[in-house]
Amino acid sequence: MTPPQVVVHRDKELMAQAAAARLITKIVDAQAARGSASVVLTGGRNGNGLLAALAAAPARDAVDWSRLDLWWGDERFLPDGHPERNHTQAREALLDAVGLDPARVHPMPASDGRFSGDAEAAAEAYAAELAAAAEPANHARVPSFDVLLLGVGPDTHVASLFPELPAVRETERTVVGVRGAPKPPPTRVSLTLPAIRAAREVWLLAAGEDKARAVTIALSGAGEIQAPAAGARGRARTLWLLDRAAAAGLPRALYPPASP
Numbered sequence: 001m002t003p004p005q006v007v008v009h010r011d012k013e014l015m016a017q018a019a020a021a022r023l024i025t026k027i028v029d030a031q032a033a034r035g036s037a038s039v040v041l042t043g044g045r046n047g048n049g050l051l052a053a054l055a056a057a058p059a060r061d062a063v064d065w066s067r068l069d070l071w072w073g074d075e076r077f078l079p080d081g082h083p084e085r086n087h088t089q090a091r092e093a094l095l096d097a098v099g100l101d102p103a104r105v106h107p108m109p110a111s112d113g114r115f116s117g118d119a120e121a122a123a124e125a126y127a128a129e130l131a132a133a134a135e136p137a138n139h140a141r142v143p144s145f146d147v148l149l150l151g152v153g154p155d156t157h158v159a160s161l162f163p164e165l166p167a168v169r170e171t172e173r174t175v176v177g178v179r180g181a182p183k184p185p186p187t188r189v190s191l192t193l194p195a196i197r198a199a200r201e202v203w204l205l206a207a208g209e210d211k212a213r214a215v216t217i218a219l220s221g222a223g224e225i226q227a228p229a230a231g232a233r234g235r236a237r238t239l240w241l242l243d244r245a246a247a248a249g250l251p252r253a254l255y256p257p258a259s260p
């Protein structure tokens with residue numbers, strides 16, 4: 001697991017634009033090296049802000065969208081097309097505007113249809129979908145994601161791993177159903193920390209003063225059960241992308257000067 005690196009931008013708009021530019025480069029490089037790229041999306045304000053910035057970036061045309069695999073780190077367990085579903089919001093922010101291959105887009109299951117309210121069964125099905133896409137040679141249970149994006153909640157939750165709930169303690173399964181989440185809706189589906197840590201790079205996004213306490217706690221040696229964001233690390237890189245307001249409580253020694 002890699003130690004966190006912190007990059008601080010002036011404000012949330014610049015943070016989203018810089019993160020979008022960084023993601024475009026990462027996808028283009030992965031496609032050049034391996035033919036395709038895989039990215040895990042997050043929900044929330046900062047994740048959707050990044051997608052909207054990506055949609056507005058002229059350089060988005062450098063990406064071959066048909067050779068991109070998209071997964072989700074978590075989902076609010078709601079009916080298909082519900083406006084609060086992370087999948088619906090990602091479609092609105094970016095996905096409907098680019099030429100993705102529908103076979104390569106892997107939303108987490110909805111609460112209606114096949115799983116009719118059974119978040120645990122939905123989690124099992126998503127784990128099986130991930131395992132089917134993993135590289136058998138490595139005995140991996142999830143694909144080797146190039147970048148896994150995570151928003152950070154004001155309570156330090158990432159994906160739908162909330163402090164002290166059973167999901168953040170999971171060490172075996174790659175995807176779990178979550179019940180009793182303190183943030184609505186209470187029922188969710190989430191990757192676990194072992195699945196998150198299988199990613200090459202994990203990027204955590206936090207902007208705004210309501211995130212400052214969470215950022216300080218997670219980057220000050222807190223345990224992952226109490227502060228799930230502290231346990232989100234990538235194999236090759238762990239990057240915290242912040243704005244000044246979210247970084248306000250961090251010791252200056254942790255990061256270089258903010259961009260203008």
Ligand SMILES: O=C1O[C@H](COP(=O)(O)O)[C@@H](O)[C@H](O)[C@H]1O
Pocket residue numbers: 042043044045046047074075076086150151152153154158159160183
């Ligand atoms: O509910 C969720 O919240 C987190 C953080 O969202 P934010 O709006 O506080 O940035 C998000 O990362 C997660 O995917 C989502 O389901």
